[in-house]
Amino acid sequence: MPALEVNPDLQKERNTATFDPHEFSVYWAGGEERYKEKKALEKLFLEDPALKDDLPTSYMSHKELYENSLRKACLIGEKIRKLRADGEDGVDTYNALLGGSLGAALLKEGNPLSLHYVMFVPTIMGQGTMDQQVEWLPKAWDCEIIGTYAQTELGHGTFLRGLETRADYDASTQEFVINTPTRSAYKWWPGGLGHTANHAVVVAQLYTKGEFRGLAPFIVQLRDLETHQPMKGIDIGDIGTKLGMKGVNNGYLGLKNVRVPLNNMLMKNQQVLPDGTYVAPKNSVLTYGTMMFVRCALIRDTAYSLSKASTIATRYSAVRRQSPIDPSQPEPQIMDHTTQQLKLFPQIAKAIVFKTTGDGIWSMYNVLSGEIELGNLDRLPEMHALSCCLKAICSADATAGVETCRLSCGGHGYMDCSNFPTIYGMTTAVCTYEGENTVMLLQTARYLVKVYGQALNGEQLVPTVAYINEAIKLQEFVNFDGSLESIVKAFQFVAANKVRVAYEQIEVRRKQGHGVEVSANLSGPLLTSAADLHGRAFLAQSAYTELTQVAKHVSPALADVLKVVLELYLVDACLNRIGDFLRFINLTDKDVTNLETRLESCLNRLRPNAVALVDSFDLHDRVLDSALGAYDGNVYERIFESTKKNPLNKEPVNAAFHKYLKPFMKANL
Amino acid sequence: MPALEVNPDLQKERNTATFDPHEFSVYWAGGEERYKEKKALEKLFLEDPALKDDLPTSYMSHKELYENSLRKACLIGEKIRKLRADGEDGVDTYNALLGGSLGAALLKEGNPLSLHYVMFVPTIMGQGTMDQQVEWLPKAWDCEIIGTYAQTELGHGTFLRGLETRADYDASTQEFVINTPTRSAYKWWPGGLGHTANHAVVVAQLYTKGEFRGLAPFIVQLRDLETHQPMKGIDIGDIGTKLGMKGVNNGYLGLKNVRVPLNNMLMKNQQVLPDGTYVAPKNSVLTYGTMMFVRCALIRDTAYSLSKASTIATRYSAVRRQSPIDPSQPEPQIMDHTTQQLKLFPQIAKAIVFKTTGDGIWSMYNVLSGEIELGNLDRLPEMHALSCCLKAICSADATAGVETCRLSCGGHGYMDCSNFPTIYGMTTAVCTYEGENTVMLLQTARYLVKVYGQALNGEQLVPTVAYINEAIKLQEFVNFDGSLESIVKAFQFVAANKVRVAYEQIEVRRKQGHGVEVSANLSGPLLTSAADLHGRAFLAQSAYTELTQVAKHVSPALADVLKVVLELYLVDACLNRIGDFLRFINLTDKDVTNLETRLESCLNRLRPNAVALVDSFDLHDRVLDSALGAYDGNVYERIFESTKKNPLNKEPVNAAFHKYLKPFMKANL
Secondary structure: OOOOOOHHHHHHHHOOOOOOOOHHHHHOOOHHHHHHHHHHHHHHOOHEEEHOOOOOOHHHHHHHHHHHHHHHHHHHHHHHHHHHOOOOHHHHHHHHHHOOOOOHOOOOOOOOOOHHHHHHHHHHHOOHHHHHHHHHHHHHOOOOOOOOEEEEEEOOOOOOOOOOEEEEEOOOOEEEEEEEOOHHEEEEOOOOOOOOOOOEEEEEEEEEEEEEEEEEEEEOEEEOOOOOOOOOOEEEEEEEOOOOOOOOOOOOEEEOOOOEEEEOOOOOOOOOOOOOOOOOOOOOOOHHHHHHHHHHHHHHHHHHHHHHHHHHHHHHHHHHOOOOOOOOOOEHHHHHHOOOOOOOHHHHHHHHHHHHHHHHHHHHHHHHHHHHHHOOOHHHHHHHHHHHHHHHHHHHHHHHHHHHHHHOOOOHHHEHHHHHHHHHHHHOOOOOOOOOOOHHHHHHHHHHHHHHHHHOOOOOOOHHHHHHHHHHHHHOOOOOOOHHHHHHHHHHHHHHHHHHOOOOHHHHHEEEEEEEHHHHHHHHHHHHHHHHHHHHHHHHHHHHHHHHHHHOOHHHHHHHHHHHHHHHHHHHHHHHHHHHHHHOOOOHHHHHHHHHHHHHHHHHHHHHHHHHHHOOOOHHHHHHHHOOOOOOOOOHHHHHHHHHOOHHHHOOOOOOHHHHHHHHHHHHH | OOOOOOOOHHHHHHHHHHOHHHHHHHHHOOHHHHHHHHHHHHHHHHOOOHHOEEEEEEEHOOOOOOOHHHHHHHHHHHHHHHHHOOOOHHHHHHHHHHHOOHHHHHOOOOOOOOOHHHHHHHHHHHOOHHHHHHHHHHHOOOOOOOEEEOOOOOOOOHHHHHHOEEEEOOOOOOOOEEEOOOHOOOOOOOOOOOOOOOOEEEEEEHHHHHHOEEEEEEEOOOOOOOOOOOOOEEEEEEEEOOOOOOOOOOEEEOOOOOOEHHHHHOOOOEOOOOOOOEEEOOOOOOOHHHHHHHHHHHHHHHHHHHHHHHHHHHHHHHHHHOOOOOOOOOEEEEEHHHHHHHHHHHHHHHHHHHHHHHHHHHHHHHHHHHHHHHHOOOOOOHHHHHHHHHHHHHHEEEEEEHHHHHHHHHHHHHHHHHHHHHHHHEEEOOOOOOOHHHHHHHHHHHHHHHHHHHHHHHOOOOHHHOOOOOHHHHHOOOOOOOOHHHHHHHHHEEEEHHHHHHHHHHHHHHHHHOOHHHHHHHHHHHHHHHHHHHHHHHHHHHHHHHHHHHHOOOHHHHHHHHHHHHHHHHHHHHHOOOHHHHOOOOOOHHHHHHHHHHHHHHHHHHHHHHHHHHHHHHHHHHHHOOOOOOOOOOHHHHHHHHHOHHHHHOOOOHHHHHHHHHHHHHHHO
């Protein structure tokens, strides 16, 4: 499509914004240097014609989509190889290329080689001995072997202890014999496992000398390196089509008496000696670290999803005109409808808050990692609890936010050319993988209930839950004045009381004679909602701290906008949980009305800068891949353009007319 | 797949249920006779091998999917033709075959001929003169011509007055000249328009004698009946892939000086005489009737979606075992986790309440139709307001409910073989079509605010809003005792107060100098939430009335179950809006705790009958089309079975290995 002028309504928005989007873009990218790196990477990958699709993936069959995905994954892999040779590959580069930003522009339905880079190689690095790393890493880095990570099974996911795949050590040959003894033991889901990987780290229940030892990781060759035929005892394939991530080649794997040498068990943390003697890991909590690492990364991913969805919907809402507000006036930009603002602007605010919170958590995680290396595990349970509930809340909110944005675009959001369906598929998956959200909230809640008991005993609490102690002392929350500080404090007070209610309810059950676990199960809904409030209190505090801090270091114009974003985020968050606020804090009808009026005021004040804010997210048109959300705002032209790529439209009369419809029409004549 | 024994966990659930599902199934189908008709229709259509797909649609390309859909649509049309010849076609038959029940089993991504039956033919019947009906209906009924209904445009949907397509009457040739003058005037979305229909009812702005006359419907031939080539001036095609309804062949249509004879304007309500004289319709509100008819039908569709989703998730939750509640016990059925019950059971309850409410509204609509025919339009605004907000609430709740069910199945719900992605696509579309949900709520709200003014003036109010008058008198809600009656009354009191707040806020704006429309726009969020509460108060009342009534006429065993369903529905609905309750009613913390405890109790009491309840929905395995939800509960076997249909698994090594992956792996060697 030839370059088009920017839609005048959209241009007007940009002309009248009160701040410079570029300033925010640089902050958003992580500083001037990262911003430049980002732009360079975009140039390198997005201007390569071999990485552009003429046919959108939604028109392809599942098989075509896989083949095209693998083609492009190899081209990307080739470029990564070159970056690596030049020493220009870093964690940020891998994140961008394999994740939701640049990766989505290149392979919008996911990359069948992703797990090789983000799980197979890192697992060998993290869990292999130095010798094992020397043996496997060069081949893996050079992609002479392609790996994946096979843990989840058809019958078990989040509950790891339930995994059924087993590895029995045979000291006579110094081999492990790996089996998936039942159908539900089949490995299920690993990306690239279907037809792409020739190796996998397989997680199995370890038995030596006839005794159960717990879970252990094994490197297993799945396919012949020359012919790609499955190895003996390996039953392997693609699990089928899915709601999203359609190009990832998720696979299944059955193992029948598959033998691997002793040295294929990754032994950095635990060892099996040649005679079968088992040496337990010094520290079983180390694996928590990896899970936390991934969950922290996911929080930033959810911000990314929201930034994409809100950019598309906001730009569209500046271009689309519909339904007069005042019958004597022409149809307004739909963004002038207050109900539309209420759909869009909180998603923009959440994108920003989740991003800054994700960055903050990332820093906390790095500090913690250092402490763990030194053997100090004090803050591990606290961080684990926090990362669990934030993963759940941010993924659930982002999923809902993406759908709100889609629905705000009416029917056009339903078309694949809007890109909402793909963004939704990617985003909602986060609710399930790396720990299902309800399970995550229950893990946080278990920690909170324990902490509440400590608080009752007068013990001091660690920083992220210290508010519970304050709330216990406070008894009643007074002087709610609607200030941002006051909303943050109120969130903490409400969260503490939700924990109290869950704690007391469990105590009631126990007095009725139930065991502690059964009592906790009966109070499950109270526990999850307590964990939810804990996470939201943290987000409120984090939003306040981080954005106030950022505002101090940017231009006054940008600072003013960020203050409105913060206020909108907090007031909206409060109104979304107003039932809990009213239950535990003596708010009047007038207080609630004031909050509602302020919400409307925030929407109103953000309106002039909405387009500039999403422009600041600096998302390349290829990343957005949306007829509704392109930078130039030529929505209708781009929708039209998309119909030209539709294979059905390549011929005026489809063969099915002559084959089926015409005989049917003529049958009665 | 050979017939399998029922999964023992599922069988156990059936053995221990306290009521007979068949009794409820008969009620659900609408009585003994309809139940038999339903079974006969299922037999006729589902046992026809030509209507079974070997390849699931999710593996097909868009083009393959269309061709396969048209093939089956013609086979179904042939059977319909036969039923019609035998006098066995009724509204219920068309509903079943073209809608979400049997229709979904036959063409899960929708039928490209649906709009021919449900819009093209009925529009000619409803808006054509007797002469026009004689001319067009026989050909249409016999499918000698295939039609669709083209109203929505690329630039305008819900706001009909904004449509741009125009028809200018040329008295010199007694023809209309129809044009889509801009790109945004293109007709967009009509099902079957892309490559299937050869005729359409095109809605256009009518001009005669140079004067604008309003919207009118025209029959336009789109394609040659022999060659299927587009007619002169017709630009036509498929709009592209979408989130769901992928087989419907939604199309676009541009018209350039397309001339149709005078008689092609459907003239039952308004006429153009040969000289161009325009005769206005006697009653412009008649079109409201059709919209209301469709919205009432949609309420039942949302119940249908929920029944499907909850059946799949409930059966799966009886089969899947995961995460011990008590560590000393084996992993329980996941339905024993209270948090899982909270996901599933409210959806079952909503399916039942939406169905009975839909039936009730249907009866109200029929009474109203009779009144309108007699020229009595008194209840039209009331029914319009009610149908708008119920359409919005039920579609939004059903969409959320389907996703809750999907997420409750963890990763497996993400696979297409669960059928959740397709059910979601079908369900969420209802939020947008036939009146976008926010616009619907605003229409209801506009009515409510007007009514509130009448109430303040001491006027009597029509039945569905009479509670507003009571609430005004009441001032304060006292004696909330948690009884079901009390919850219903409290809902009405809260709804009335939400209307009051919106009304007062608009008054404040007006006193600030804003016009009434601008004031209403500023208060948009208050208006939509008032309409939401109005609809929910109606649903609460309807649930109470209808289910209490049904319980009187069924066996005591079934009546007991329905009472739990009702209580669960009301308590859950109340807790979901607890913020509004606490704001307007002086509830204590103890009151809320009591509601929470009752919710848990309801879940607990429903648990033994959950599987029997979803069995009662009597959904054929082909309708469910879900590896997770089949009647026999052989979840893992069916998931496995589904992978065998995957074209990628037909060969152990995909061609892309040799073409792309192997060269990439070897490049560095």
